[in-house]
Structure formats: structure tokens, C-alpha cells
Amino acid sequence: MQQPTSTAVAPLKRPSATIPTEVFLRYLLPVILVHLLGLLAVLPFFFSWTGVIVCVLGIHLFGQAITMGYHRLLAHRSFTAPRWFEWTLTGLALCCLQDTPARWVATHRKHHVHSDEDEDPHTPRVAFLWSHLGWLMLRNHDLTHVSNYSRFARDILEDPFYFWLERHPVAPLVIYFGQCALFFGIPCGIAALLGTPIAEAVLLGASVVVWGVFARTVLVWHITWSVNSLTHMFGYSSHDTGEHSRNNWFVALVAAGEGWHNNHHHDPSACTVQHRWWEFDLTYWEVRALQAIGVVQSITPLRSERIRRAGKSPPRSAVEPIVAAK
Ligand SMILES: [Zn+2]
Ligand SMILES: [Zn+2]
Incomplete structure (x- = not known):
């Protein structure tokens, strides 16, 4: 049932574990630098159609490394994949400069458990800009504390590659600029x-770097950040999830389905966020295509289908383990 789209909610303060004077330079400096480098794309000197095409294709390919890889595969385990495929997605995700797998997953699972509450790392109840990118710029001691990893990313850190990444914080930067x-x-x-x-030839290479790496990174950043900001502010809710997640067609369009965020909060374990025929979830259909050619397996269906297969209504805790959040 469709609910009103009110965004008039009581404001919150920043999470208490953030300190205004503790700027997180590890994030702030790359974000400023890559935005400046991405802006070079507006100069005619760096324009080439090759660069534009690489950028457009890259937005989808690298964006899916975040959406399909970090989010639906690692954070929610909504399908299974062989190690080579998971590591390929993770490698592409590291080229997006969106943090390590363990930290991304831990932050996201914490968001599900504390959605739009005090401990939510990026609720727009603090402010739109806070939810979009401000939360990345201040050090949040809750997110870097070992207890956060042990509660929300223990399974991720069992992978030696992901554990190694946590021990070598420069590695993601080397991969990114590499x-x-x-x-x-x-x-x-x-x-x-x-x-x-x-x-x-040199100018063409420079154009492809400016468009295909820096401009693409900036665009994928803002697409991902829009899921944190816009889809907790604007749109409609089909499910009473107890927070302010919304279904937002614009974010769904640019983020390959991720904008159906209220559907996702209602059933975070499911691989699909498509609850109506027109709420098209491109990511889900790409996962289905990968299943058809034998690359991925065990796609988690919607909750209603899981209950039907179980033949009864299992208790919520049995349906939604903590790794699947909410
Ligand atoms: Zn959310
Ligand atoms: Zn999620």
C-alpha cells in the first residue's frame, strides 16, 4: 500500500562518535582531488568521443561493482558467486575509491540496523549534505572501532584478501591510481x-583518463551517495519499515534499481528490489542473466516466496540474519 511522501521529520544531531574538529583527511583529500581532476572533463582540450564512451560504459560497469558486488553480494549475501567473480567485482569496486569491502559492508549493515536513528552513519535527518557526503569527511569512531567490524563484517574479514586490505590502507589508493x-x-x-x-595519441590517452577514470569516479560517487541521501528523503513508501526509506524513480534509473530503497529496507535479504512490474531492477535481471550462464547461484527470492517455500511463516529472526540487516 502506498504511503504519503512526507519528508517533515524531526532533525537529528550527528552521531555522537563524530567530532567536528576531526576531519577525516584520508577521505577528504581524495574526494577534493578527484573532483578537481574530474572537472578537467569540461575543458575542450580533454574532450574525445572515446573518452565519453569509456565514461558511460564505466559508470555502469564500475557502478555495478558497487551495487551488485559490495551491496547485494557482500553486504546482503543475496546470491552466491565463485571467488574469482567476487574478487573481480571487488577489484572493480576498489577502482571506484569507495572504501574497502569490510568497511563498506560494516557501514551499510549498521545503516540497516539503525536506519534514521542516532547511530545511522548517514541519515538525512541530520542534513541532506551530511547524508550525501558530509558523513565521510568527519572521523566517526564507531565506524573505525574493532567492535564495528566484529559485529557487522566478521564474515568479510574471514577472506584473506579483504583482511589484507584492512591491514594496508594505502593499497586501495595504489589500485585506484594504478x-x-x-x-x-x-x-x-x-x-x-x-x-x-x-x-x-598521448592526448587521447589523457582524455580517456580524465573521462574514463576521474569523471566516471565522481559520477559513480554521487550516484551511490544519492542512495544514502535522496532515497531517505524523496519518493513514496510501499511498506511501513519504521524509518524514512523511499522508493525514488530517479535514483532507480541512475543506480540500476537501487532507488527502490523502501522495497529494499522492507526485504533486505532478497536479491531483487522489484516489487511491482514497473519498479524495474536492472541489477537483479543482470544477476539472473549471470545465473543463466552459470556464473552465479542461489539467488535469494522475495520474502513472500521464501515463506511459501518454507510452508509456514517463520519468525523474523530466522528470515533475516544480521548479515542481511534490518
Ligand atoms: Zn537506507
Ligand atoms: Zn542494503
Whole structure:
């Protein structure tokens, strides 16, 4: 049943574990730097159609590393995948500069458990800008404390690669900036082999880096951040979830289905967030396509289907383990 779309909710203060004077430079500096580098895309000097195409394709590919990889596979375990596929998604996600798998997952599971409450890391009840990106800029001691990892990301840290990433915080930055060599070298090399003058080939490589890495990173950031901000402010709710999650068609469009966020909060274990035929969930259908060709398995269906298969109404705790949140 569709609920009113009121956003008039009582404001909250920032989580008590954040301190206004403790700016998290590890996030602030890369966010400022990559935004500035991404803005180079507006200069005609760096324009190329190759760069634009790489950017558009990259928004989907790397965006899905976050949506399908970090969110639906790692945070909610809504399907299973072989290690090579999971690590491929994680590698692409690290190229988005959106934190390590354990930290991303722990933060997201905490959001589900404390949605729009004091301990929610990024509720817009504090402020829109806080939920969009402000929460990343101040150190939140709750998110970095070992108890947060042990409660919300214990299963993630059992993976030696993910554990190694936590022990080497510079590694994600090396991976991120390392991708620039590929995005520069491949188009530049191909152009040079095809006889393009070397100066033009170098400029093409630079264009692909500016568009295909930096502009793409900025756009994927804001798409992901919109799920935290816009979908807890604007849209309709189909389910009474006890917080302010909303179904937002715009975010669903740009984030491959993630905008049906009220549906997701209602049933976070399910792989799909499509509750009506027109609430199209592109990510789910891509997971189904991957299942059809044998890459992924064990897709978790909607709660109603899980209950039907169980033949009874199991208690909520049996349906929603903590790793599936809420
Ligand atoms: Zn949410
Ligand atoms: Zn979620």
C-alpha cells in the first residue's frame, strides 16, 4: 500500500562518535582531488568521443561493482558467486575509491540496523549534505572501532584478501591510481599502432583518463551517495519499515534499481528490489542473466516466496540474519 511522501521529520544531531574538529583527511583529500581532476572533463582540450564512451560504459560497469558486488553480494549475501567473480567485482569496486569491502559492508549493515536513528552513519535527518557526503569527511569512531567490524563484517574479514586490505590502507589508493596507467596506456598504444601522431595519441590517452577514470569516479560517487541521501528523503513508501526509506524513480534509473530503497529496507535479504512490474531492477535481471550462464547461484527470492517455500511463516529472526540487516 502506498504511503504519503512526507519528508517533515524531526532533525537529528550527528552521531555522537563524530567530532567536528576531526576531519577525516584520508577521505577528504581524495574526494577534493578527484573532483578537481574530474572537472578537467569540461575543458575542450580533454574532450574525445572515446573518452565519453569509456565514461558511460564505466559508470555502469564500475557502478555495478558497487551495487551488485559490495551491496547485494557482500553486504546482503543475496546470491552466491565463485571467488574469482567476487574478487573481480571487488577489484572493480576498489577502482571506484569507495572504501574497502569490510568497511563498506560494516557501514551499510549498521545503516540497516539503525536506519534514521542516532547511530545511522548517514541519515538525512541530520542534513541532506551530511547524508550525501558530509558523513565521510568527519572521523566517526564507531565506524573505525574493532567492535564495528566484529559485529557487522566478521564474515568479510574471514577472506584473506579483504583482511589484507584492512591491514594496508594505502593499497586501495595504489589500485585506484594504478588503473590510470591502463586507461592511458591502452588507447594511447592502440592509437600509436594505428599510425596516429604521438602527440595526438598521448592526448587521447589523457582524455580517456580524465573521462574514463576521474569523471566516471565522481559520477559513480554521487550516484551511490544519492542512495544514502535522496532515497531517505524523496519518493513514496510501499511498506511501513519504521524509518524514512523511499522508493525514488530517479535514483532507480541512475543506480540500476537501487532507488527502490523502501522495497529494499522492507526485504533486505532478497536479491531483487522489484516489487511491482514497473519498479524495474536492472541489477537483479543482470544477476539472473549471470545465473543463466552459470556464473552465479542461489539467488535469494522475495520474502513472500521464501515463506511459501518454507510452508509456514517463520519468525523474523530466522528470515533475516544480521548479515542481511534490518
Ligand atoms: Zn537506507
Ligand atoms: Zn542494503
